[in-house]
Amino acid sequence: MAIVSATEMVNKALEGHYAIPAFNTNNLEWTKCILTAVEETKTPVMIQTSEGAAKYMGGYKLVVDMVNDLIDSMGITVPVALHLDHGTYEHCYKCIEAGFSSIMFDGSHYSIEENVQKTTELVKAAHNKGLSIEAEVGSIGGEEDGVIGMGECADPNECKQIADLGVDFLAAGIGNIHGKYPENWKGLSFETLAAVQAKTGELPLVLHGGTGIPADMIKKAIDLGVSKINVNTECQLSFAAATRKYIEAGKDLEGKGFDPRKLLAPGTQAIHDTVKEKMELFGSVGKAD
Ligand SMILES: [Zn+2]
Numbered sequence: 001m002a003i004v005s006a007t008e009m010v011n012k013a014l015e016g017h018y019a020i021p022a023f024n025t026n027n028l029e030w031t032k033c034i035l036t037a038v039e040e041t042k043t044p045v046m047i048q049t050s051e052g053a054a055k056y057m058g059g060y061k062l063v064v065d066m067v068n069d070l071i072d073s074m075g076i077t078v079p080v081a082l083h084l085d086h087g088t089y090e091h092c093y094k095c096i097e098a099g100f101s102s103i104m105f106d107g108s109h110y111s112i113e114e115n116v117q118k119t120t121e122l123v124k125a126a127h128n129k130g131l132s133i134e135a136e137v138g139s140i141g142g143e144e145d146g147v148i149g150m151g152e153c154a155d156p157n158e159c160k161q162i163a164d165l166g167v168d169f170l171a172a173g174i175g176n177i178h179g180k181y182p183e184n185w186k187g188l189s190f191e192t193l194a195a196v197q198a199k200t201g202e203l204p205l206v207l208h209g210g211t212g213i214p215a216d217m218i219k220k221a222i223d224l225g226v227s228k229i230n231v232n233t234e235c236q237l238s239f240a241a242a243t244r245k246y247i248e249a250g251k252d253l254e255g256k257g258f259d260p261r262k263l264l265a266p267g268t269q270a271i272h273d274t275v276k277e278k279m280e281l282f283g284s285v286g287k288a289d
Helices: 006-017 028-041 051-057 058-074 089-098 110-127 156-163 190-200 215-223 233-248 264-284
Strands: 022-024 044-047 081-089 102-105 132-137 140-143 148-149 170-174 203-206 226-231
Touching: 006 022, 006 226, 022 028, 022 081, 022 264, 028 044, 028 058, 028 264, 044 051, 051 058, 051 081, 058 081, 058 089, 081 089, 081 132, 089 102, 089 110, 102 110, 110 132, 110 156, 132 156, 156 170, 156 190, 170 190, 170 226, 190 203, 190 215, 215 226, 215 264, 226 233, 226 264, 233 264
Parallel strands: 022 044, 022 226, 044 081, 081 102, 102 132, 132 170, 170 203, 203 226
Antiparallel strands: 140 148
């Protein structure tokens, strides 16, 4: 089974009141262990990459080939979508050409008029090639690939304008932040989420910055129509912590502990555990059956 568009899996999640996990990948270890975990638990998944991570890995074509080849060689049977996270206008076209099955156009930093115009164009281009497309209204706080946002709450009327363009799912800022949450974070704005949902109706919503949001808030967000949740930083933190432990214990100095297959194994296992924990929280385990 090759990569698929995310439209069907996300719509099913909306109907079934759970959320599709969207994990960012950074390299081969990340991709393999996400695929291992979703196959073990029969979970539909979105694997996504930022522009920066794709560049680090060697480009979009390499990412497409890596994911498709692993699906083949690992005998993956669950639906897997390959998605561009926070794409610019130009890079959305590059990913459509490279063979991604889903894109996100982040036009949140444009005026609403320009966001509408560019999203309209990209919805057409994506759908012509069978890809799903996510759009964004209201910038999401924190930092991602050098882009700093202040964690604003989206205007529900602007969300309706973008929703009406035929996007498959919509990221609306509801006080969520990329990366670690600060001590004084006020929490998600469920008022905003409910107001957005009242305007956009049956459109699945996306929650960015899934790292560190308390479990009860995640569950409430899913109840209010969130059907895709992005997880990036949490996997990076668990990978780094396990790798640090291995080195600090001097394991890399014992025998062939310096071999990357050994050196990266504890971190990879830690990502695997984080991924499983998230899928259970999002209620998506077993939904590929
Ligand atoms: Zn994001």
